[in-house]
Amino acid sequence: MSSIRPWRDIARRQSRQIMVGNVPVGGNAPIAVQTMTNTLTSDAAATIAQIRRCEDAGVDIIRVSCPDVESTAALKQIVRAANVPIVADIHFHYKRALEAADAGAACLRINPGNIGSSERVKEVVNAAKANGCAIRIGVNAGSLEKDLLEKYGEPCPEALIESALDHIKLLQDHDFHEYKVAVKASDVFLAVAAYMGLAEAVDCPLHLGITEAGGLIGGTVKSSIGMGNMLWAGIGDTIRVSLSAEPEEEVRVGYEILKALGLRTRGVRVVSCPSCARQGFDVIRTVQKLEDALSHIKTPMSLSVLGCVVNGPGEARETDIGITGGGNGKHMVYLSGVTDHHVENDDMVSHIVKLVEAKAAEIDAGTSVSMDTLHGKAA
Secondary structure, three states: OOOOOOOOOOOOEEEEEEEOOOOOEEOOOEEEEEEEEOOOOOOOHHHHHHHHHHHHHHEEEEEEOOOOOHHHHHHHHHHHHOOOOEEEOOOHHHHHHHHHHHHHOEEEEEEEEHHOOOHHHHHHHHHHHHHOEEEEEEEEEHHHHEEEEEEEHHOOHHHHHHHHHHHHHHHOOOOOEEEEEEEEEOOOHHHHHHHHHHHOOOOOEEEEEEEEOOOOOHHHHHHHHHHHHHHHHOOOOEEEEEOOOOOOHHHHHHHHHHHHHOOOOOOOEEEEEEOOOOOOHHHHHHHHHHHOOOOOOOOEEEEEEOOOOOOOHHHOOOOOOEEEOOOHHHHEEEEEEEEEEEHHHHHHHHHHHHHHHHHHHHHOOOOOOHHHOOOOOOO
């Protein structure tokens, strides 16, 4: 069913739905935002502290690496402390998968073909079934099987897809169907082509990612181009932004990608100008202060911060709260798109924060509706 603005609609690929702990993945479920801890998993306290920061940022699912028995031993405490499902990342050592399943992991990230014989795969599948675990098959261009590299000569979309299908078959042979799949690459073109091809070949949920994307800025750009392309095409059920940055930054970037596409909203959507000589206040520093001061707001709503009256009034008409720079240190404040009052430089940031908090409380109480909802920009 099309919306009031059909040019903004995205028709999502319909996949089977699975459960990762208490989080539905696929089908019509919201696209889940995932990240991965970078602490030593064996250090339960440090890992839990990092999980808390990611939870505050809004993460839905968190993956932790389990390379050794000390990690899986700590996993039970980590799972109990976490408020979101935990995915145990397993490579090669099938016994770590068995231990992680018993420790309460909601999902096992494995490549079935890398953990040994069919009998070992069966053991892992049985452990997953017994503990209600999902499985995430994780194909990566940097670790393709030797026979596929020999067959295709290099990592290519066909090779990633064939690897994924081979791993899927190993699970299906043991009557296991609670899985999602990723075919990641650091090359945006390769990743997108592989996911597009896989989306046509299977009906399971897909976990999106541009792997080893880079630092905060470069990795954000690559991830936004790659995952944004796929999400716009309706492909993707969970996402992970792989950055050489703290995991909570991955979560924030993930939400910003989804917010930009109207696929999911959380917190304040900020519309702001890059600033120029016309600005009536320091837009860049003001936006930085406001984003920090409003990071605790989880209610989906919008705020426009523009330095002058060229585009300011037009943007303010579309947002819940708006401020436009004026002369002599006096700036116009808009409420629900309508001019309301002036505020001076010294009081501006604290005043806007109070207005946003009050509007969020009204939306939460059901006594007000966000302009994003009215204009069809909210998920």
